[in-house]
Amino acid sequence: MTYIDLxxxxxxxxxxxxxDIMLRLIIEQHTMSTNEVIDRLGISKQRLVGLKNQRLLHEIKKGIYSRKEVEMMRMTQEKQNRFKHQKNAYELTPAYRILDPLHVIINKSRFFDCLTMVKHKDSDxxxxLEVSGALKAADDTYKVGGKVYMLQHEEFDHIKHAADLNMSxxxxxxxxxxxxxxxxxxxxxxxxxxxxxxYAKVLTSMKANQTP
Structure with missing residues (x-):
């Protein structure tokens, strides 16, 4: 086994x-746990075992999988429409929602998952478009004095209107x-x-907005 000096x-x-931070970032960004894989692919534990046995998914270490490999399998399944009738299947979009000109919410999980896919040159x-849309929505909202919220996946799906924010x-x-x-x-x-x-355009715009 090759030794890597962290x-x-x-x-x-x-x-x-x-x-320590480098290690945490590598683990968070490049690996997924068993539960995360099950949620992402919308499969049972038994099905996951089957995928491992068929060598379609490789377990790096007990309960740890490559995020890129899982994401690529997800893309393949989407193309084959395997999730067409699965209402509870995890979707990567929408990653943000414009409630009104003064309120934007961003689904934290989907935003970072879409960003992971952006890093894959061969991804859709x-x-x-989803990440760029979220950045532009945030920038436009700040320009008019609005507010931007980052939410967990479950909470995001329950907020459809600005008034719903008061219930969270x-x-x-x-x-x-x-x-x-x-x-x-x-x-x-x-x-x-x-x-x-x-990215560059939004960054420049927000910096300009911060100038007194």
Whole structure:
């Protein structure tokens, strides 16, 4: 087994990170747990075992799978319409919703999942459009003094109108300064956010909005 010196890898990456943070980011961005795979593919544990036995999915370590491999299988299943009649199947879109000109909500899970797909050069352009759409919606909302919220998957699906925001107890509002900090963060660079179509344009626009 090849030994990888994590400290050396971190220092050579060029990112201002500790080796612990680098390891966490690698695990979060490039692997999935058994439950995450089951949720993503909309399958049972028995079906997952079958996929492993057929060598269609490879278990890196007990309960750990390659995110890219799972995402590619997801894309294949979508193309074959295997989820056509599965109402509860996990979908990567919509990743955001414009409630009105002053309120935008972003589905945190879908946003980052779409971003993962953007990093795959052979993935469908719809994912880039979704992330780019979320960025533009946030920028447009900030320009008119509106608010942007980042929500978990379950909460997102229950909010259809601005009035519904008053019923939620787990909202996380992002100010324009918060959003700008995220866009410029090392994490955003590693996630591949600059690869999205309008990243540079939105970043420039938000910086201009921050100028006194």
């Amino acid at each position: 400290d050396q890898l971190t220092s050579q990456s060029g990112y201002n990170l500790t080796s 352009a719809v994912y880039d 107890n787990i909202l996380k509002m992002y100010t324009e300064a918060d959003f700008l900090t995220f866009l410029e963060s090392t994490e955003a660079q590693i996630l591949g956010l600059p690869q999205t179509t309008n």
